[in-house]
Amino acid sequence: MTDTPSNLAISTVLQDFERRNEPLAALTESLFAGVLAVPLLHAKLLNTLALMEHIGSRKIMVTQGVGALDQDTLKHLAEEARHAFFFKRQAEIEAGRAFAFDGADLIAAPTARGYFQRLEATVKRACAGDAEPATVYLYMSMIVEFRAVWAYKRYQRALVSAGHRMSLKGLLAEEQGHLDGMAARLAAVGSLTKARVDAFIAVETVLFGRLLDRLRRLLDSLARAFGHIRGCGLDRLHSLVRQGGGALHRAFGLRLGHRLRRLFRRLRRLGSRGGCRLLDLLGRFRHGLGSL
């Protein structure tokens, strides 16, 4: 049976979503706080959010036939593209340089892309027999908006706690508007069912959990790296890294030296391709030592 808007109120679904995601809330909040403590990492998170907003706007564009493009959809597309611009601009202000949408300037990029691809594949499979062609776009957008509202609310609180100048209030209001709009349009074409919403949210929650886990592992490795190098001058550390594994082993012992080499390789992948850049990178990360 198809639920009507009166018996599938979006506020009730949002409450269910909150309840289902309670186990992820504390981790999400601590990750936002941890990332905000490391400006370069925060810049990369902003750039990754810009990419995700861009993918979202692009998906709206490619899933709509030209004839079906109505005013609401064009407005949605324009707003998601503007969100991508907003995050990209903030990323570049935070980093003090231009960012590309590729590996070194992003964090957890394959997991972020996989989030969209897997969710879309699930929605497409479930809606394959639908007469209404827009249901894939409407469901995809609605489920992603649940997450956007949930995560950006926590991000906004973390920004305020960190005394950061950026505000997500305007963006959050637009995401909430998209969520309501998608639900109303799905209900209007008679495709809004609780069974589908529940199934899609269950898949999305698993995918988002993977994204969080990837970010947690990254922050853990940085925290360990900072713990190890605390008290060691950057010039000396840089010189040891340049000399190679043997020098690190002699300075820190075999086990710690080996771990440091692995951690430095990760740091390099994160944003530094050469020895000189490594020094700069460590200098920036050092701002986050106290909070990590």
Ligand SMILES: [Fe+2]
């Ligand atoms: Fe958005």
Ligand SMILES: [Fe+2]
């Ligand atoms: Fe949105």
